[in-house]
Amino acid sequence: MEINRKHIVLILLVISGFTSVFTRKKPPVKPNVIIIMADDLDSRQLSCYGGKNLRTTHIDALAANGLKFNQIYTSEAMCVPTRASLFTGLYPVRHGSFQNHKPVREPLKSVGHYLADLGYRVGLTGKDHSTKPKTVFPFEIVKGFEPNCVAPTDDYELDDVREFITRSEKPYCLFVMSINPHTPWTVGDTTEFNAGKLILPANWVDTKLTRTQFVKYLAEIRRLDNQVGDITRLLKETGQDKNTIVVFLGEQGAQFPGAKWNLWDVGQKSSMLVQWPGTIKPATQTDALVQYEDITPTLIDLAGGKAIPNLDGKSFLPVLLGQSKVARMYAYGIHNNIPEGTPYPMRSIRDTRYKLILNLTPEQAYYNRFMMNPQQTDRNSVWFSWTKEAATNPQARFITERFVKRPAVEFYDTQADPWEFKNRASDPAYKSRIDLYTRKLQEWMKQQGDSGAAIDIVYTKQQETKP
Structure with missing residues (x-):
């Protein structure tokens, strides 16, 4: 049978139609997100980050199945500012919570608004003291995890979490905010650890009391690891694991001298693991420099949203997708000591290697009321065991003296x-780099509206929303 030109055209159109059907990709499905956040975690204790005192099996599994970030930092090593930065994508001076327990400014928007606008349900379970006012943090509060970080227990259940993640077909973002290992270090099984065999951080003074307290702290890290395991098992049981990104965050350092409430790396340096089935290659790691302010912009990006103007954070989605090894050039730090002690403002800037700290009132002595109150030596007496040891131990004296009395400029090759x-601040070999970093830090402070030492003061309740 002779086939004319019309038949050929018709056959080609039919073939083309079938081909387009079979090669057309399905519209991308928005992933769910679960973010599990620790509280005062010394991330160096995690075995996937080199810790030797315990094996954090469930947290390590996220590293084995995902991407480990080696260079993630808080901008302020305190709970409330860190969480406000996580939720808003803004640095502390701009969101207003630049002292611990100081509220954010109004009106502001946060991840609760941005993801809701993209069709997400946004919930939070656990530690919730950084979710007020509701106009700024419109989370659905989900029962299950302990909301009070100083509670003597951390009992939790997953029924309400299960209900939230299986409630509807809409994608969700759920923040699971553990209170471990925040003081008072009263939960977890301490019998797992032998105090005499523990490997202490190099910036600690080795005393009997320090080891006793460290055992309690590690027991809470074990408790945290078990919570991570319970959440990941729940995802598998409910069939949510295939389209759910799991993020683990370490927050800032531990409530031991020299970590939390400071700008040294044991306070600022954190941990982040991201497991994204089918997208992130397992057992990978990155040295891309990121901060907590970058997380909300990244969530917006992966949910298909456009970049929000004027946020301080920038999306690191290209790093997650393996398209880039770089996220930002510099990470910045800020510390204001009130209400945790007498005024002691600090500022910092770093890249992946070098770090500059400016202590803005170096003539003053550093003081923290939770660790160093001579009227409450029984409340947390680790510090006083260190100062007693310093009387006869030169290394202990070096550690305690540098903690109390600090120079105007600190510069480190980390x-x-x-x-x-x-401290390399007086080394001529680093002068040009110190000058550059000082200039960059001052430019950042000006851009932020940060007047430095002048803002580390007591604010009245009425002034708290107007930094």
């Missing part, structure tokens, strides 16, 4: 000196 013991 690769060669990860515990930041060797």
Whole structure:
């Protein structure tokens, strides 16, 4: 049978139609997101980050199945500012919570608004003291995890979490905010650990009391790891694991001298693991420099939203997708000591290797009321065991003296000196870099509206929303 030109055209159109059907990709499905956040975690204790005192099996599994970030930092090593930065994508001076327990400004928007606008249900279970006012943080509060970080127990249940993640076909973002390992270190099984065999951080003074308290702290890290395991098992049981991104965050450092409430790396340096089935290659890691302010912009990006103008954070989605090894050039730090002690403002800037700290009132002595109150030596007496040891131990004297009395400028090579013991501020070999970083830091402070030492004051209740 002779086939004319019309028949050929018709056959080609039919073939083309079938081909387009079979090669057309399905519209991308928006992933669910679960973010599990620790509280005062020394991330160096996690075995996937090199810790030797315990094996954090469930947290390590996220590293084995996902991407480990080696260079993630809080901008302020305190709970409320860190969480406000996580939720808003803004640095502390701009969101207003630049002192611990100081409320954010109004009106502001946060991840609760941005993801809701993209069709997400946004919930939070657990520690919730950084979710007020509701106009700024419109989370659905989900029962299940303990909301009070100083509670003597951390009992939790997953029924309400299960209901939230299986309620509807709409995608969700759920923040699971553990209170471990925040003081008072009263939960977890301490019998797992032998105090005498523990490997202490190099910036600690080795005393009997320090080891006793460290056992309690590690027991809470074990409790945290078990919570991570319970959440990941729940995802598998409910069939949510295939289209759910799981993020683990370490927050800031531990409530031991020199970590939390400071700008040394043991306070600022954190941990982040991201498991994204089918997208992130398992057992990978990155040295891309990121901060907590970058997380909300990244969530917006992966949910298909457009970048929000004027946020301080920037999306690191290209790093997650393996398209880039770089996220930002510099990470910045800020500390204002009130209400945790007498005024002691600090500012910092770093890249992946070098770090500059400016202590803005170096003539003053550093003081923290939770660790160093001579009228409450029984409340947390680790510090006083250190100062007693310093009377006869030169290394203990060095550690305690550097904690109390600090120079105006500190500069460290964090690769060669990860515990930041060797201040290179007066080394001529680093002068040009110190000058550059000082200028960059001052430019950042100006851009933020940060007047430095002048803002580390007591604010009245009425003034708290107007930094």
